[in-house]
Amino acid sequence: MLIFEGEDASLDSSNFNITRHPRTCVGLTKKGAVIMLVADGRNANAEGMSLFELTKIMRWLGCVSAINFDGGGSSTLWTAKEGVVNYPTDNRNWDHEGERKVANILYFKRR
Known part of the structure; x- marks a missing residue:
């Protein structure tokens, strides 16, 4: 959790939190809009984000x-x-082909 009901979560200064990595985040605005964000990283073209930067x-x-x-x-x-619209890192190339096979997804469908 990064933000809950307007309050920032308490993040410690562990390496995972302070180091820039590719990140996936979902947020909710006051009006109920869903914000999905993917930050690319581990490449000369994109450094990723720390959890503190992602919260901001x-x-x-x-x-x-x-x-x-x-x-x-x-x-x-x-x-x-x-x-694929971002640049996943598993193939170490700056292209849209580096996605990882995962068992879970977050799926949104418009009504």
Whole structure:
């Protein structure tokens, strides 16, 4: 948890929290909008984010609640229209082909 009902979560200074990594985050605004964010990293083109930076960005986007999901090579944003839209890291190339096979997804469908 990064933000819950307007309050920042208490994050310690562990390496996982302070080091920049690819991150996947979902937040909710006061008006009920869902914000999905994937930050690329582990590449000269993108450094990733610390959890402190991710919290700050989600607040800037208007989120009153936000949670960090699995990151690294699991950080892949896919849309039905465009396929993979970010740059997953598992193949070590700056392309859309480096996604990791994972058993879990977060799925949103418009009504």
